[in-house]
Ligand SMILES: CC(=O)SCCNC(=O)CCNC(=O)[C@H](O)C(C)(C)COP(=O)(O)OP(=O)(O)OC[C@H]1O[C@@H](n2cnc3c(N)ncnc32)[C@H](O)[C@@H]1OP(=O)(O)O
Ligand SMILES: CC(C)C(=O)C(=O)O
């Protein structure tokens with residue numbers, strides 16, 4: 378068996394995706410699990426995860442998720458709550474039928490009917506667990522169950538011992554455990570273990586606890602429940618205060634050896650603890666946590682995307698581990714650091730969670746190092762001056778455009794290459810257009826250091842601009858082609874314009890790109906005109922041609 382990455386320094390070594398070979402844990406052998414460093418990952422995406430509004434999955438979708446969870450290497454799959462409906466029963470049954478290594482589990486209240494239904498659904502499973510629960514907190518006892526302490530203890534003893542008739546692997550949960558009087562909780566846990574529970578789960582059902590308090594509770598249970606060594610302690614945290622993962626890690630630090638979680642953290646209200654965050658925190662900080670899981674981390678991203686697709690719950694962009702920005706860098710200083718050594722800004726490698734590579738996103742915060750690297754990747758080798766010009770234009774574009782895509786850079790740099798050393802430069806442009814206004818344009822073009830300005834009207838803004846250019850730099854070449862297309866999608870996309878001018882039977886093409894279509898059109902026209910003039914300068918007899926003579930003078 379391989380070991381997991383411990384420190385950031387190791388994390389950045391050529392990371393082995395997966396890092397741990399999956400090895401089944403005997404979840405009924407509490408003594409072995411408690412003595413070891415292996416944390417049991419109990420996935421409840423299909424039960425607690427599905428309980429959140431809007432996340433219902435079809436049978437087929439549940440089977441796909443269960444198959445993915447097996448590949449991920451989770452130790453226990455809570456496949457549903459068999460008594461909830463025939464559909465839930467069927468999905469637990471079918472997941473059980475197809476199960477391989479994982480223990481398959483069904484939830485059941487402290488009721489014989491629930492437990493029998495769970496046992497029936499789990500029949501085909503190679504390894505099965507019945508998870509029975511009852512609330513222990515005073516609030517739930519009084520208002521929800523209408524039971525006193527003695528009745529709750531009796532229900533625990535009865536339900537756990539009944540569940541043991543069907544399997545050796547019985548988990549018992551004290552619902553709302555973190556709001557339960559500690560003394561009563563100790564008693565309840567003692568009864569559950571004495572009745573045969575092999576895993577004791579202490580849920581923070583309403584996401585109320587904080588790490589210090591949860592650590593103290595887990596430690597107190599270990600110190601005050603005489604038979605606690607006969608069971609594996611488990612954490613089950615909800616995220617109402619955004620503390621589900623922190624609380625789960627705190628429980629592990631205090632001696633819990635099972636963590637209950639869901640892919641992407643889906644679940645009741647604000648969700649459950651996110652599997653990917655717990656697993657990667659334990660792996661990345663194994664140096665201080667000192668434990669490991671059996672998860673093949675290289676499948677985490679795929680699992681996350683599958684759960685998002687089947688539930689229709691999008692993954693937050695900045696979600697830890699699986700958000701699309703988790704390995705993306707836009708700031709120039711960070712990009713520069715990443716190019717020099719990825720450990721400067723990444724504590725895990727993207728490969729370790731199944732992402733191909735980190736991405737350097739080009740945006741208004743990017744710097745020259747990343748810009749040049751990106752241009753190289755795109756196949757452009759520009760001289761220093763051209764890079765500076767292109768970088769300036771890129772910053773200007775990034776200020777105006779939300780996302781600068783590779784295609785934007787290609788358009789921008791192609792322009793830069795095409796416009797390099799040009800004799801004409803568009804320096805100013807304004808247009809009036811709309812309904813009920815005369816379309817007019819004013820342009821200023823620099824030619825060999827001299828500015829030429831002119832205004833013109835036209836049939837639309839582009840027509841007016843081209844006419845104004847003809848007045849500013851008089852020439853008689855004819856417009857042969859005018860074509861516009863969007864470089865990328867979205868209303869802030871750059872327009873890429875191609876203009877072809879014809880003189881003496883020869884065409885001269887120019888291109889321009891800008892989020893402003895009118896500016897892109899004017900640039901393209903000026904670019905084509907500059908080429909025409911350059912050709913004329915190379916062939917003096919052409920300068921005499923009436924089609925171009927005025928501009929060439
Ligand atoms: C913290 C958790 O995640 S707990 C799991 C929550 N998940 C779900 O509830 C999803 C599936 N649930 C269901 O489909 C339904 O609630 C069922 C089928 C389980 C029960 O449906 P119903 O019989 O109509 O009961 P209903 O849901 O309205 O009320 C729950 C009953 O169970 C009782 N109950 C709740 N928890 C437990 C428990 N752990 N043990 C015994 N009884 C319990 C309640 O006190 C209430 O009893 P009452 O009818 O005597 O007042
Ligand atoms: C059923 C239990 C484990 C639960 O989901 C909770 O208390 O949150």
Ligand SMILES: [Mg+2]
Nearest residue numbers: 425582613645
């Ligand atoms: Mg829960």
